[in-house]
Amino acid sequence: MSGEQELGMTKSKEHQTGEWYAELVQKAKLADYAPMGGFIVTRPRGYELWERLQDHLDGWFKETGVQNSYFPVLIPESYLEQEKDIVEGFDPEVAWVTHGGHDELEERLAVRPTSESIITPFMSQWVRSYRDLPLQLNQWCSVIRWEATETKPFFRTKEFLWQEGHTAHATEDDAMDEVMMRLGQYEQLYEDVLAIPVMRGRKPDHDKFPGANKTTTVEALMPDGKSVQGGTSHHLGQSFAEAYDVTFTDEDEEEQTAWTTSWGLSWRALGALIMTHSDDQGLVLPPALAPEQVVVVPIYNDDTREDVLQYANEVAAELQEDGVRVHVDDRDERNPGFKFNEWELKGVPVRFEIGGYEVEDEEVTVVHRPDGEEVVEDRADIVEATNEHLDAVYDKLYEAAEENLEENVREVDEVNEILGTIGQHGGYVKTPWCGDEACEEVVKEKVHAEIVMLPMNEEAEPDADECTMCGDEATEIAYFAKSY
Amino acid sequence: MSGEQELGMTKSKEHQTGEWYAELVQKAKLADYAPMGGFIVTRPRGYELWERLQDHLDGWFKETGVQNSYFPVLIPESYLEQEKDIVEGFDPEVAWVTHGGHDELEERLAVRPTSESIITPFMSQWVRSYRDLPLQLNQWCSVIRWEATETKPFFRTKEFLWQEGHTAHATEDDAMDEVMMRLGQYEQLYEDVLAIPVMRGRKPDHDKFPGANKTTTVEALMPDGKSVQGGTSHHLGQSFAEAYDVTFTDEDEEEQTAWTTSWGLSWRALGALIMTHSDDQGLVLPPALAPEQVVVVPIYNDDTREDVLQYANEVAAELQEDGVRVHVDDRDERNPGFKFNEWELKGVPVRFEIGGYEVEDEEVTVVHRPDGEEVVEDRADIVEATNEHLDAVYDKLYEAAEENLEENVREVDEVNEILGTIGQHGGYVKTPWCGDEACEEVVKEKVHAEIVMLPMNEEAEPDADECTMCGDEATEIAYFAKSY
Numbered sequence: 001m002s003g004e005q006e007l008g009m010t011k012s013k014e015h016q017t018g019e020w021y022a023e024l025v026q027k028a029k030l031a032d033y034a035p036m037g038g039f040i041v042t043r044p045r046g047y048e049l050w051e052r053l054q055d056h057l058d059g060w061f062k063e064t065g066v067q068n069s070y071f072p073v074l075i076p077e078s079y080l081e082q083e084k085d086i087v088e089g090f091d092p093e094v095a096w097v098t099h100g101g102h103d104e105l106e107e108r109l110a111v112r113p114t115s116e117s118i119i120t121p122f123m124s125q126w127v128r129s130y131r132d133l134p135l136q137l138n139q140w141c142s143v144i145r146w147e148a149t150e151t152k153p154f155f156r157t158k159e160f161l162w163q164e165g166h167t168a169h170a171t172e173d174d175a176m177d178e179v180m181m182r183l184g185q186y187e188q189l190y191e192d193v194l195a196i197p198v199m200r201g202r203k204p205d206h207d208k209f210p211g212a213n214k215t216t217t218v219e220a221l222m223p224d225g226k227s228v229q230g231g232t233s234h235h236l237g238q239s240f241a242e243a244y245d246v247t248f249t250d251e252d253e254e255e256q257t258a259w260t261t262s263w264g265l266s267w268r269a270l271g272a273l274i275m276t277h278s279d280d281q282g283l284v285l286p287p288a289l290a291p292e293q294v295v296v297v298p299i300y301n302d303d304t305r306e307d308v309l310q311y312a313n314e315v316a317a318e319l320q321e322d323g324v325r326v327h328v329d330d331r332d333e334r335n336p337g338f339k340f341n342e343w344e345l346k347g348v349p350v351r352f353e354i355g356g357y358e359v360e361d362e363e364v365t366v367v368h369r370p371d372g373e374e375v376v377e378d379r380a381d382i383v384e385a386t387n388e389h390l391d392a393v394y395d396k397l398y399e400a401a402e403e404n405l406e407e408n409v410r411e412v413d414e415v416n417e418i419l420g421t422i423g424q425h426g427g428y429v430k431t432p433w434c435g436d437e438a439c440e441e442v443v444k445e446k447v448h449a450e451i452v453m454l455p456m457n458e459e460a461e462p463d464a465d466e467c468t469m470c471g472d473e474a475t476e477i478a479y480f481a482k483s484y
Numbered sequence: 485m486s487g488e489q490e491l492g493m494t495k496s497k498e499h500q501t502g503e504w505y506a507e508l509v510q511k512a513k514l515a516d517y518a519p520m521g522g523f524i525v526t527r528p529r530g531y532e533l534w535e536r537l538q539d540h541l542d543g544w545f546k547e548t549g550v551q552n553s554y555f556p557v558l559i560p561e562s563y564l565e566q567e568k569d570i571v572e573g574f575d576p577e578v579a580w581v582t583h584g585g586h587d588e589l590e591e592r593l594a595v596r597p598t599s600e601s602i603i604t605p606f607m608s609q610w611v612r613s614y615r616d617l618p619l620q621l622n623q624w625c626s627v628i629r630w631e632a633t634e635t636k637p638f639f640r641t642k643e644f645l646w647q648e649g650h651t652a653h654a655t656e657d658d659a660m661d662e663v664m665m666r667l668g669q670y671e672q673l674y675e676d677v678l679a680i681p682v683m684r685g686r687k688p689d690h691d692k693f694p695g696a697n698k699t700t701t702v703e704a705l706m707p708d709g710k711s712v713q714g715g716t717s718h719h720l721g722q723s724f725a726e727a728y729d730v731t732f733t734d735e736d737e738e739e740q741t742a743w744t745t746s747w748g749l750s751w752r753a754l755g756a757l758i759m760t761h762s763d764d765q766g767l768v769l770p771p772a773l774a775p776e777q778v779v780v781v782p783i784y785n786d787d788t789r790e791d792v793l794q795y796a797n798e799v800a801a802e803l804q805e806d807g808v809r810v811h812v813d814d815r816d817e818r819n820p821g822f823k824f825n826e827w828e829l830k831g832v833p834v835r836f837e838i839g840g841y842e843v844e845d846e847e848v849t850v851v852h853r854p855d856g857e858e859v860v861e862d863r864a865d866i867v868e869a870t871n872e873h874l875d876a877v878y879d880k881l882y883e884a885a886e887e888n889l890e891e892n893v894r895e896v897d898e899v900n901e902i903l904g905t906i907g908q909h910g911g912y913v914k915t916p917w918c919g920d921e922a923c924e925e926v927v928k929e930k931v932h933a934e935i936v937m938l939p940m941n942e943e944a945e946p947d948a949d950e951c952t953m954c955g956d957e958a959t960e961i962a963y964f965a966k967s968y
Contacts, residue, residue, distance in 0.1 A: 032606065034556050035563065036593065041606055044551030044621070051552065067528030068535065072518050072643055073557070073595070073626055074579070079519065095558070096583040097595065100630035100642075101576045109520065111557070111581065111595070122516065122525055137528070141626075142557055146584035158584075159556055 008341060009282055017224045021152070021275060028283040028345055030274070031153040038151050038158030042267075045291065045346070046154075049270055050161060052289045054140060056193050057163065057265065060185045066136045066165060073141070074109035075118045083243040086117055089210025093145040095158075111144045116211075116236070116262055119166045120244035127258060129249045130170050134178065138165040154271030155228075155484050162266035168246055168258040172237070175259035179233045182263040183216045186231035189265070194273045195286040195397040196220050197405050198230055201453025201479065206437040209262070213237035219453050219479070220272050221405045225426015227452045227481035228272045231265035271484070277370070277397050283347030284370055286397050287390040294319060294326040294386060295348045297339045299355035311359045315352065315382055322383045324390075344369065349393040350386065370396045409479075413468050415442065418480060422449045428481045430455075432474030434467035442469050443480055451478045492825060493766055501708045505636070505759060512767040512829055514758070515637040522635050522642030526751075529775065529830070530638075533754055534645060536773045538624060540677050541647065541749065544669045550620045550649060557625070558593035559602045567727040570601055573694025577629040579642075595628045600695075600720070600746055603650045604728035611742060613733045614654050618662065622649040638755030639712075639968050646750035652730055652742040656721075659743035663717045666747040667700045670715035673749070678757045679770040679881040680704050681889050682714055685937025685963065690921040693746070697721035703937050703963070704756050705889045709910015711936045711965035712756045717747035755968070761854070761881050767831030768854055770881050771874040778803060778810040778870060779832045781823045783839035795843045799836065799866055806867045808874075828853065833877040834870065854880045893963075897952050899926065902964060906933045912965045914939075916958030918951035926953050927964055935962045 009027060011020035025031050030046030033039075042050065058068070074097055081087045095111040098104060112118070119137065127135055140163045149156050165182060169175040183200060190198045198218040208215040212234040220228045238257050240246070246258040277284040287293050296316050300308040312328050319326045327348075329339050336353070343351060353365040362379040366389055377385040408427025412418050418429050422443075433439060433451070440451050454476050467474045493511060495504035509515050514530030517523075526534065542552070558581055565571045579595040582588060596602070603621065611619055624647045633640050649666060653659040667684060674682045682702040692699040696718040704712045722741050724730070730742040761768040771777050780800050784792040796812050803810045811832075813823050820837070827835060837849040846863040850873055861869040892911025896902050902913050906927075917923060917935070924935050938960050951958045 032609070034602075035605075036556065036558065036560055039556040039558065041556065041602075042554040043610075044553050047553045048551075050554075067532075069528050069531045070526040070534075070626075070645065072520065072523040072525065073628070074520065074523065074643070076520055092585045094585060095581045095593075097579045098582045099580040099592075101578060108583075109579075118518075118525075121519075125516070126527075142554075144557070159558070161554065 007345065009280055009345065011280075013223070013278070013280055018152075020280070024274065024278055024282060025153045028347065030270075030283075033151060033153075038147070040151065040153045040157050042161075046270065048291045049273070049285075049289055050267055053189070053193065053269060054163075056288070057185065057189055058140070060188070061138055061165070064181060064185075065134065066138045068139060069137050070139055070141070071112075071115050071118050071122070073112055075112055075115070077108045077110060079117045079121065080110055083117060083211055083240055085211035085239070090114065090145070093147055095144045095146050112141070113143055113145050114262070114264070115139070115164055116166065116240055117244075120240045120246060120260065123166070123168045123258070123260070124244050124246045127168055127246055127248050130251055133168060133170045133248060133258065134174060135168045136165070136178070137167065138163055152271070152484075154267050154274070160266050160268070162264050165261070165263045167261045168241065169261070170248065170250065170256070170258065172259050175235055175261050178261045179214070179216060179235045179263065182261075183218060183231070183233040186218045186233070186263075186265055189269070190218060190220060190230055190272075191398070193286065193288045194269065194276075195394050195401065196230075196272060196276050197398065197402045199405075199453065199479075200456040202456060203232075204435070204437070204440070204451050204454060204478070206440075207451070209234040209236075211236060211239045213239075216456070217453055219481075220276070221408055221427060221481075222272065222275045222484070223404060224275075225408065225482065227428065227483045228268065229452065229483065230269060230272060231263070233263035234261060236260040236262060268484070276401050278347065281341075282345030284397065285347035285349060286394050287349045288394070290325070290347065290349050292325050292327040292348050293390055294324055294350045294352060295343045296326065296328045296352040296354060297336050297343070298328065298330060299336045299353060304356045304359070307359050308354060308356065312352075312354045315354065315364060315379065318383055319386055322387075324383075324386055350389050368393050368396065370400070415469055418443055418468065419446050422447045422480060422482065426482060428452075428479045430477050430479050431468040432466060433476045433478035434470055434472040435475045436467075436470065436472070439467055439469035440478075447482070449480045449482045452481045452483050453479050455479060491829065493764055493829065495764075497707070497762070497764055502636075504764070508758065508762055508766060509637045512831065514754075514767075517635065517637075522631070524635065524637045524641050526645075530754065532775045533757070533769075533773055534751055537673070537677065537753060538647075540772070541669065541673055542624070544672070545622055545649070548665060548669075549618065550622045552623060553621050554623055554625070555596075555599050555602050555606070557596055559596055559599070561592045561594060563601045563605065564594055567601060567695055567724055569695035569723070574598065574629070577631055579628045579630050596625070597627055597629050598746070598748070599623070599648055600650065600724055601728075604724045604730060604744065607650070607652050607742070607744070608728050608730045611652055611730055611732050614735055617652060617654045617732060617742065618658060619652045620649070620662070621651065622647055636755070636968075638751050638758070644750045644752070646748050649745070649747045651745045652725065653744070654732065654734065654740070654742065656743050659719055659745050662745045663698070663700060663719045663747065666745075667702060667715070667717040670702045670717070670747075670749055673753070674702060674704060674714055674756075675882070677770065677772045678753065678760075679878055679885065680714075680756060680760050681882065681886045683889075683937065683963075684940045686940060687716075688919075688921070688924070688935050688938060688962070690924075691935070693718040693720075695720060695723045697723075700940070701937055703965075704760070705892055705911060705965075706756065706759045706968070707888060708759075709892065709966065711912065711967045712752065713936070713967065714753060714756060715747070715749035718745060720744045720746060752968070760885050762831065765825075766829030768881065769831035769833060770878050771833045772878070774809070774831065774833050776809050776811040776832050777874055778808055778834045778836060779827045780810065780812045780836040780838060781820055781827070782812065782814060783820045783837060788840045788843070791843050792838060792840065796836075796838045799838065799848060799863065802867055803870055806871075808867075808870055834873050852877050852880065854884070899953055902927055902952065903930050906931045906964060906966065910966060912936075912963045914961050914963050915952040916950060917960045917962035918954055918956040919959045920951075920954065920956070923951055923953035924962075931966070933964045933966045936965045936967050937963050939963060
């Protein structure tokens with residue numbers, strides 16, 4: 001029994017969120033800590049979630065004109081320095097290669113922290129005429145940002161996996177359409193695949209991507225009241241095109257400077273997924289991402305073993321034929337209780353229990369992972385029923401997350417109330433803001449909350465005329481929150 | 485017209501193989517040279533070939549128990565040093581990260597040259613009992629090996645993309661079965677997907693992977709007479725398991741040391757693909773890997789435009805429905821001759837020409853890329869005919885490569901004849917060998933050819949009793965060749 005206890009979760013999500021998350025990631029075999037602080041090893045069950053996420057997003061990218069490519073992992077320092085905002089923004093976080101073999105290099109090479117400064121120079125070579133636009137590139141890769149913070153798998157790591165899209169366009173509006181299309185695809189990924197509602201917004205000017213005209217974001221609220229920046233899409237204006245000379249001949253044979261964008265989503269999406277839906281029994285996965293959507297646990301004794309397994313395998317084969325990812329856990333050396341616990345820990349959305357009674361009555365007992373709801377279904381309708389149950393599990397996950405979000409957006413118009421509300425409840429506090437970074441500092445210093453976004457989905461006009469912090473004229477509605 | 489000339493190839497494959505290859509890679513938009521010597525940028529059309537290759541190989545891996553994962557790109561120097569052969573073998577080629585942000589690191593970190601020394605320590609944590617074996621991991625990633633050689637895209641680059649498989653087994657035989665299964669999958673990839681015949685062999689002891697018991701290889705002969713090491717699969721014995729402490733409890737509750745393997749295939753496979761089939765008109769792609777399998781070029785004037793385009797689009801739609809990747813080149817601003825040249829340069833296996841006559845007679849003119857063979861097919865049978873034509877193109881490519889291979893394996897039993905044969909014809913020279921590295925040196929010094937493999941597909945017993953080089957007893961048949 002000691003083995004079984006070691007397998008199970010011991011921490012409470014509500015009371016020890018950080019420890020609970022760390023325990024879950026390791027016990028569900030998603031990731032382990034690497035020997036170097038800030039690095040993790042992504043184990044097969046964690047990596048499979050990333051692969052499924054990639055399949056969805058990559059498919060949407062390709063349907064909308066994006067082409068994958070691969071640029072070097074190392075970038076010469078002189079290339080980084082060509083766009084001054086990039087070098088100022090990323091220089092403190094760069095890992096530097098200084099030696100190749102036994103020799104010191106003539107020029108230091110940065111392990112890519114992001115690839116604008118190596119991709120944009122090639123856009124300059126490849127774009128000649130308006131016919132070459134838009135140029136829509138993407139790469140799936142890892143990047144390194146040398147931040148000295150505590151490691152939190154998928155949320156905070158020095159190396160992380162992501163995709164980075166880089167595009168060039170003929171006009172400012174075309175670039176803006178691109179920015180919003182990618183932000184929309186990130187929203188779709190969170191909402192339809194990960195079952196996490198998000199809010200679209202833009203970052204305040206002082207928190208934009210270095211060199212960008214505008215940084216847009218999708219923000220997700222975690223159960224502990226903190227906001228996660230789920231993915232960002234940047235309108236880079238002409239600053240990168242000017243720095244790296246991306247010009248083209250337009251239809252009137254005039255030379256023009258291009259407009260560029262970049263947009264990225266990292267494995268932090270997996271962190272948000274784990275944090276949002278899982279519970280004290282372990283991982284909870286939405287059906288679209290789960291390696292196994294249904295696990296069949298046969299319940300038998302020596303007399304019924306053969307019949308039960310045959311029935312279970314037939315049911316599974318039928319589901320598989322329909323495209324459902326199903327696994328029959330037929331291990332003789334483990335009892336059903338052990339199996340229930342293990343598959344709950346692993347987050348399988350739907351469990352089938354099949355014993356002697358089910359075989360006799362031609363039924364299947366179906367259990368939902370999120371809330372343990374149990375329903376008996378007819379064997380004859382099992383394929384249709386299963387697809388409905390998978391949809392139902394998605395709905396439960398999405399609705400619970402949506403409820404959390406709706407309950408935790410609060411309008412406030414006094415500084416002390418901002419501090420009190422965030423201190424007590426977490427979540428978002430929306431309040432009129434003048435646009436001055438100093439007014440964010442007031443809140444940041446007291447409760448470590450910042451402006452995570454200026455909303456785009458709702459009216460951006462402030463209700464009040466005055467900035468809550470300084471009393472000057474308000475120009476925006478700001479969403480304050482603590483963040484990951 | 486000057487634009488058209490710039491697009492086309494100018495170098496001869498036969499007479500200027502190196503320049504021809506470099507020109508082709510750039511003009512077919514597969515890759516460009518990065519600013520740092522030894523690095524390349526993989527453009528969308530090159531990367532798509534890699535993605536399709538990945539789809540095939542990754543599918544076979546998963547069908548045979550492999551799980552993908554992701555390990556850090558940086559490896560602490562002390563980890564590399566734990567297995568002495570690895571550090572001796574790779575130390576001269578490692579790119580070192582010495583600084584993170586503005587601070588010097590306490591310990592240097594290697595950009596991974598290969599990942600045994602970070603993966604095996606985790607196998608040690610994850611493997612407890614015989615039930616945890618085999619453990620079959622793989623990752624798709626980039627590695628860096630700081631070699632100071634001339635850059636040749638896909639063949640010789642300091643950074644390259646590859647997959648590296650790492651497995652642990654209970655017995656030596658299980659590990660050997662794994663080694664041979666992966667070698668077989670590499671063979672399958674080359675032969676069935678890339679249309680390149682390969683020979684299976686093992687490397688001489690002095691050329692094994694550092695620390696390995698045995699290194700197996702698939703070797704492909706290029707048209708310029710050089711051999712390409714197409715992929716390698718290593719039996720690592722227990723040296724890595726001992727160095728990193730990978731032990732398990734067997735069925736009798738005894739502690740045992742595991743046996744490990746590793747195996748890798750890189751984008752060099754794309755180099756071999758390009759080099760083998762392409763010609764002075766440009767790229768030639770086998771159907772399984774081609775982004776477009778069929779390009780439809782409509783030939784029309786103002787009167788016939790509408791009818792021809794409608795007919796072409798209908799034909800294309802029918803093929804698409806059947807799963808054929810087809811593109812209709814309906815650009816009005818380009819004439820058919822220009823289009824023919826462009827799609828030949830890009831390597832599309834089959835071209836359809838559809839003009840007024842084809843519409844009238846309900847036919848399609850079909851042209852094979854490799855040899856320009858032209859056949860007129862009935863519109864009614866076009867789907868079936870297309871699949872046959874795609875198979876025929878594959879057969880032509882494979883057979884031409886096979887003929888080149890068969891003509892260029894020569895048995896020789898005198899040293900001067902080895903030198904003369906390789907000097908004159910290239911290709912493989914097979915000859916009895918005593919097993920001593922010094923006897924390889926004799927040939928290596930004179931003609932820069934080495935023992936690329938000891939064959940596994942044929943009888944390994946030498947025909948003669950004596951080593952051709954020294955006259956001592958021969959134990960092997962050695963294949964000498966120049967290599968990439």
